[in-house]
Amino acid sequence: MSTKDWLEKDYYKVLGVPKDADQDTIKKAFRKLARENHPDANPGNTDKAEKFKEISEANDVLSDPKKRKEYDQQRSLFGGNAFRFNRGQGQATPDVDDLFRNATTGDFSDVFGNLFGGATGFNRRTATTRSPRRGADVEGEVTIDFDQAVEGTTVTLQMVSDAACAACSGTGARAGTTPKICPTCQGSGMRPATSGGVFQTTEPCPDCRGRGMIVEDPCPVCDGSGRAKSTRSMQVRIPAGVEDGQRIRLKGKGAQGEHGGSPGDLYVDVHVTPHKLFGRSGTNLTITVPVTFAEAALGAEIEVPTLHGTSVRLRLPAGTPNGRTFRVRGKGVSRKDGTQGDLLVTVEVTVPSQLSDQARNALLIYANEAGETDPRAALFSGRS
Structure with missing residues (x-):
């Protein structure tokens, strides 16, 4: 995630929630928008695909308490031009560190993490690191008998989710070929943004769209995206006492994450058939x-x-x-x-x-x- 995104994008507005929204409100708003804009429900609609990417990015930040805190702190300091710097010789004022320590409850580096590599310039490590992305949540439903709901049971679910394309192993390149390193960003997926200010930020590379690689001969199965639909069978334990209409959450059983990110969750809606006597x-x-x-x-x-x-x-x-x-x-x-x-x-x-x-x-x-x-x-x- 580039600093420019954090300072310029209003993730609360993207999800349509107030700045003091709790986690449950954020989760409900994301699920609603994700269902409306998911690429599977809108094949070929690039606008919906971009919107889905945008709301997923917003949810990735706002659903993580640590990221959300840093995001709020950075926007409060820079987003509204809360502080200005003396750029007399292209340098910040000598007491800039003291200014930030007084403006926050923690150390300067605690607030901004690895955002800056010093008083000026940008952090090379940030520019060459691709952030892990959490996998998407997956929803399913199952119908069980009344007896099974009372006593508990194990059911088999056929789950369809987004995964690495099996034909190209997720590279996006036709089998037998390999993608090449993007010459613009040197494989980092990011490039310095031309903000013109003292603090230089990064943004996704426009040539490789943040992937760090360029595919010259796309895989015909996934059209070069590196992603494909994956169908897998899963044994799901339904606990004893489950009620009709209840939703069960299975942590970490959703779609796989990207770049080492954690997998999403599986949500199962349970329907119970009525009993003739009980x-x-x-x-x-x-x-x-x-x-x-x-x-x-x-x-x-x-x-x-x-x-x-x-x-x-x-x-x-x-x-x-x-x-x-x-x-x-x-x-x-x-x-x-x-x-x-x-x-x-x-x-x-x-x-x-x-x-x-x-x-x-x-x-x-x-x-x-x-x-x-x-x-x-x-x-x-x-x-x-």
Whole structure:
């Protein structure tokens, strides 16, 4: 990254976020813009490709707390002409180091790193070093069964990401040929910028576009870019207790970085198919079990299925009302601490659609013997 970029480019404006934006806001803004401008979604659109490069560059700086701090400090000092120098004989004023030490909380070199090679001139090491670039984040999705979400599972994902072209091994040159060192930048990918000021900065070499090499016979597979689509299978562990719509982050499983940069991350969106019997309430499983009127009125011991295939015995007390929920401990979803949630059993009193003559007579006898009052009387007691 050249000093000129840091001083002239407003990375906050590029991502459309305020200067005090937190990391989550920056990440969301980058993902949104990356999806809209990714070259894969806009084949042949050079404007979108340049925009994607620009937002990736902005994210590379603002998503790294250390880089972001240095960027903010440098722009606050130089970006708005906060300080001016006496260039009487092309030299900075003698007390320039003291000025910067007073303007910052750390040492002059701590603020600007390897930006300058001394009071004047530019750092040759900076001009010949190609900065590592972090790999892009990769997104995928998977659909699993309800049982797998509760117990955890391992799935195989086919991932498509940007990688070095296999035909040219990432050189961009046709097989059997090699690119040559750029004569303009001598392979550094950078050149001194013509700023005309005391401090000389660097910028990407326009002849090799910052690669440091020039390809005379481009690879026909990648058209000389050195990059190609890579398809690979990956075993991904879905943890127990994952919920429908949850996003899982696998650090370092995304696209490979460039020039020694760290790989990106893999984000997996999980979809869970519903179960025909069971539902979820956090770490608890839910089920509705039908019971007869006699079982609810007289009390009974009933058998209830569990997700794991076994069953449990549940005792209903006499006079159990319709809709009452019972708790069976330890038969739910695994928690992060290793404990289990519970199974919540809701009883539903069923009413027979047909009755035999004997059953009808028995119910009439029950109704007369029970002498029950009108259960709906209270609904009308308050009416005028």
